[in-house]
Amino acid sequence: GAVVSQHPSRVICKSGTSVKIECRSLDFQATTMFWYRQFPKQSLMLMATSNEGSKATYEQGVEKDKFLINHASLTLSTLTVTSAHPEDSSFYICSARLPRGGLETQYFGPGTRLLVL
Amino acid sequence: GQNIDQPTEMTATEGAIVQINCTYQTSGFNGLFWYQQHAGEAPTFLSYNVLDGLEEKGRFSSFLSRSKGYSYLLLKELQMKDSASYLCAVRDRGTDKLIFGTGTRLQVFP
Numbered sequence: 494g495a496v497v498s499q500h501p502s503r504v505i506c507k508s509g510t511s512v513k514i515e516c517r518s519l520d521f522q523a524t525t526m527f528w529y530r531q532f533p534k535q536s537l538m539l540m541a542t543s544n545e546g547s548k549a550t551y552e553q554g555v556e557k558d559k560f561l562i563n564h565a566s567l568t569l570s571t572l573t574v575t576s577a578h579p580e581d582s583s584f585y586i587c588s589a590r591l592p593r594g595g596l597e598t599q600y601f602g603p604g605t606r607l608l609v610l
Numbered sequence: 611g612q613n614i615d616q617p618t619e620m621t622a623t624e625g626a627i628v629q630i631n632c633t634y635q636t637s638g639f640n641g642l643f644w645y646q647q648h649a650g651e652a653p654t655f656l657s658y659n660v661l662d663g664l665e666e667k668g669r670f671s672s673f674l675s676r677s678k679g680y681s682y683l684l685l686k687e688l689q690m691k692d693s694a695s696y697l698c699a700v701r702d703r704g705t706d707k708l709i710f711g712t713g714t715r716l717q718v719f720p
Contacts, residue, residue, distance in 0.1 A: 525706070536697060536713040537653070542705070586652050590706060599708060601652040 495521050497589045499602035506577055507610055514572045514605045516587030522567035523589035527599065528560075531584040543570040577609045612636040614711035616698050621717045622688055630683045630714045632698030640703035644672050644683045647695045647713070656696075657683065685716075693718045 496519040506512050516526055524545050529537040541562055542550040549562035561573040570589075574581055584606050588599040613635045622628040634642070641660040645653035659665055659674035659681060671684040683696055698711040 527707070534715075536710045539707060539709070542707065584650075588708075599706075601654075604650075604652045606650070 495519075495589070495591060495600040497587065497600045497602040499585075499587055499605050501605060502603060503606045503608075505608045505610065508578055509576055512574045512577055512607060514574075514585055514587075514607075516570045516572070516589070516602050518568045518589040518600075521589070521591060523570075523591070524567060525590040526564060526570040527588045527590070528562065528570075528572050529586045529588070531586060531604075537586060540572075574607065577607070579609045582607055582609045612700060612702070612709045614698055614700060614709060616696075616711040616714045618712065619715045619717070621719060624688055624690060624718055624720050626688050627684065627686050628688060628716065630685075630696050630698075630716065632681045632683070632711055634679050634681070634698070634700050634711075636679075636700050636702070636709070638703035639676065639700060640706075641701040642672075642674055642681050643699040643701065643708065644670075644681075645697040645699060647697055649694075653697055688718050690718050690720065692716065 498517045500515045526543040528540045530540050531537050539552050540555045543562045543564040545564045545567050551557045559575055564570040584604050586604040587602045590599050615633045643658050644656040646656050647653040657672035659672050664673045669686045674681045695713040695715050697713045699708040
């Protein structure tokens with residue numbers, strides 16, 4: 494299957510700092526990537542859809558100024574959590590969409606665990 | 611809008627069979643996915659249904675009834691490593707967004 498990587502896998506930061514998470518599709522080009530957040534013992538919640546070369550589409554209730562998304566190339570999308578606070582501590586997972594035609598159209602990255610102190 | 615329901619937790623015994631149900635209400639259906647997620651890891655793809663009926667893949671099978679808005683994942687010959695969360699997700703027509711259910715935590719006992 495297609496490979497998606499995320500970096501870093503784990504990050505601890507102080508409250509008020511910004512954290513950047515990278516999502517890369519390693520062996521295919523992804524015009525669309527998705528960013529999810531998962532709190533402990535809960536399911537994945539879609540935060541935003543990242544489209545290469547255009548602005549991201551945010552889900553209702555997700556602050557676009559706090560969660561900055563940049564999809565500068567067909568293999569890289571970044572999520573920046575600005576002025577992070579303890580309540581932003583979560584597991585952030587990206588997925589990359591394969592070109593149409595495949596049954597399994599989204600491949601997930603391994604996730605980034607963020608802890609804000 | 612979309613609404614997806616699954617049981618929160620289930621337990622089963624090693625070697626047994628377990629069925630995890632998922633009901634959904636969606637405005638634009640374009641397939642239903644089942645994912646397995648071990649604690650602290652990303653989801654991994656298990657199965658996909660877009661037409662009614664049963665899809666079998668080894669020890670795992672998935673069923674879909676679009677008229678009833680219902681799916682189930684069937685796990686046979688349970689192994690200890692099957693202890694994980696199982697996520698039902700519906701794909702939205704047009705956007706390809708995956709909308710996840712709450713997930714079912716399955717614990718397999720010896």
